[in-house]
Amino acid sequence: MLNRVRSAVAHLVSSGGAPPSRPKSPDLPNATSAPPAAPPQAPRSPPARAGSGGATPARTVEARASFSRPTFLQLSPGGLRRADDHAGRAVQSPPDTGRRLPWSTGYAEVINAGKSRHNEDQACCEVVYVEGRRSVSGAPREPSRGQGLCFYYWGLFDGHAGGGAAEMASRLLHRHIREQLKDLVEILQDPLPPPLCLPSTPGAPGSSDSSQLVGPQSCWSSQKEVTHESLVVGAIENAFQLMDEQMARERRGHQVEGGCCALVVVYLLGKVYVANAGDSRAIIVRNGEIIPMSREFTPETERQRLQLLGFLKPELLGGEFTHLEFPRRVQPKELGQRMLYRDQNMTGWAYKKIELEDLRFPLVCGEGKKARVMATIGVTRGLGDHNLRVCSSTLPIKPFLSCFPEVRVYDLTQYEHCPDDVLVLGTDGLWDVTSDCEVAATVDRVLSAYEPNDPSRYTALAQALVLGARGTPRDRGWRLPNNKLGSGDDISVFVIPLGGPGSYS
């Protein structure tokens, strides 16, 4: 997320107090954790011992209290210092000797803490157990039906304008998802379609008799069928919103600075749900074929949504911005001339006569990595950013940002996967310098060098992808083999085997 929020917002970044020493509660499959509404709020620090998920964090990096890396990396104090060393740009992965990540997941990262001190990527990989909240059908739950659900969870969080949001999301978003799924535990395991209406109190009868429908409207003559899958999608969407609302509530007390992109994968009951809010990206590489599993949300891809909002709610522009887009800044001397523009309804361009209010700064400007909303932020979806304001102004930017992910679903049971079929998640540090095809080529190259049943092959692949995006130090900076500049941003990669060594259950 380097350079995606302009330096103008640096003053928003609090240096933070000393972190409380309360440890991060682990989400183990057999534990029912506290709801996320009252979360433990310690920044993650590395545990003193490898493999101790719930250990009291060691205060090894006093000078950078806000700097933390995922617990599953099991970093020693020396490893944490290496991660924090911008000159070395070490690639870090979970140790081969420790507890493996669930599902033999591969992970690697390079964190450029020296350059983007408060914007580190964060990551999370968990198996989460969901206990049903109660019997939603109203009847007292029988012990045999009281089985909960397990989901596998992977998350990448690319922070900007402060590390707090990414750190908090990596710690809590999966708990919000769990909370949303609690009501659905029985429904999702019932082969019948989900009930449209649930009784308000246990024991009261549900009302799903469509013969009682009123109204003459033929558009209501039938009821929509809602799938189990769409309930999971709705649960993930609402979890993102609740996570964002929690950040808003707690931003003062707990230094939830900045915001973050969030790319999350949930595996539940045979299906993979990929939820993306921001400019990270996920692809499946299956038998060499590339299947995009997300799209990026930037000022360019969401231009029309942003412009429409500015058009419908001009008060959000504060008299400082225009919702129209121009190919470059309009100059006062051009008043009365005709310039190319696009409004919220257009994908093409046309000429319009420049009027006084066209001299305002455009809501959306720039191209590619330099595209910005309100000249400030380069991503348009994600979590946090509640304090983000336009440079030298009090105008809030948050109304233009969406916390809602796009969720794509991949049915793992519809295809016979081989050990070389993988889902690759990466932050923009990877994708800025690596194409989908280059990733697919690396998948082929690395995995074919390992035995299919060697569980370390996915970590090796993640490392190769991170290395390939970082490059190697040469005379003039970090360079890729083609001599182009490597990514100077944080780079985080998950490699999730889709037909891997059989450790799915």
Add this chain to the structure above:
Amino acid sequence: MLNRVRSAVAHLVSSGGAPPSRPKSPDLPNATSAPPAAPPQAPRSPPARAGSGGATPARTVEARASFSRPTFLQLSPGGLRRADDHAGRAVQSPPDTGRRLPWSTGYAEVINAGKSRHNEDQACCEVVYVEGRRSVSGAPREPSRGQGLCFYYWGLFDGHAGGGAAEMASRLLHRHIREQLKDLVEILQDPLPPPLCLPSTPGAPGSSDSSQLVGPQSCWSSQKEVTHESLVVGAIENAFQLMDEQMARERRGHQVEGGCCALVVVYLLGKVYVANAGDSRAIIVRNGEIIPMSREFTPETERQRLQLLGFLKPELLGGEFTHLEFPRRVQPKELGQRMLYRDQNMTGWAYKKIELEDLRFPLVCGEGKKARVMATIGVTRGLGDHNLRVCSSTLPIKPFLSCFPEVRVYDLTQYEHCPDDVLVLGTDGLWDVTSDCEVAATVDRVLSAYEPNDPSRYTALAQALVLGARGTPRDRGWRLPNNKLGSGDDISVFVIPLGGPGSYS
């Protein structure tokens, strides 16, 4: 467009006065017609003689003054009566003997006037000459540079809640496009990129010196490149808007009743622009492969746009509707229970506790062909509908409808087309009962039965497609070969050969 606007709006349909006898001005390549701002407004009636594009319309169907068919059909009074006969459901095409449609285009239609008296499909096929408005570069235009542009134009207009909008659009939309292109005649023929800024008065120098840019913002360090293609897209988009505004201005004086979907194709300088607003559809069939060239805009496909508008502008819901979607109508006795819902940010479903305002009618309801906005209309983009109101209410629906098309571009020069490669345009009467694959199969079957240089093969194909969607009369209605019901709606089809008999220029 049958059944796409509920009968509740029937009272809006004026029976109309006697039409003025002013003829429709033809748009011939060598003629510069009057601008659309002051249009001839006669409903199209069939000319008395075949081939006479500009003849004074014969008043052959006094009892149905609003009933008209495209001039290019060259219908005799008897042919017009056949078109108006619902029992016979004659398939009509331009006569083999008359002037062929430009580009050997095939066309066929079946109009169910007896069933949908005021909602007829309309069609237009023209070659339009665009004379430059003036030298946009500021210099007096030299004669050699004053060459205008020609574009080929096809339009299908599927009317609802009155025939006026479709009739007016078929008569005028291409003129609005011509007006929009007039400023671009020189720019589009200049190999240089379009100037970002034009002088306000001829002779004044343009200002496109990016070194004069002010402001420290790096998102403005460069200027966007705007392509010629995107100027044509912008021209088409703005033409749709101006057409819609003209309908709003003239709806009282000239009985522009109802609204219409519009599917328009422009061929200009080697590229095919397909602009769609509504639920008509265009596909290219190329070497057997199907390339979708449009998508449908319905309450289902535009649900989130509609809900967002209702959420941001609740006054548009008039206290009668809720922007939330439910899988069926909520009943008062369900207050306090939990029901599935979706808001504007969600693609999945979740449960919410039913509150009093959830008992309002949902802004979007129903599925498939029964989906409706405000329980009234089944398409969400198109032209007209300025008078459309919710049944037994004064609440206007137009704010939720968009007149903007989605424009897709196909570069004809990028592929060597054979005579069997075609662009097929159809109203929903075709697509409701015919899949893309079935259309492709019919393309193959019909065209292979004709010589490649037989120009009548495309009309034969259009007829086969219309017949295949209409079916044949049997015991219980019009049936398809598979015994399913044929389409009871108007069916209109253009077949545009992409590599046809060389009549492109």
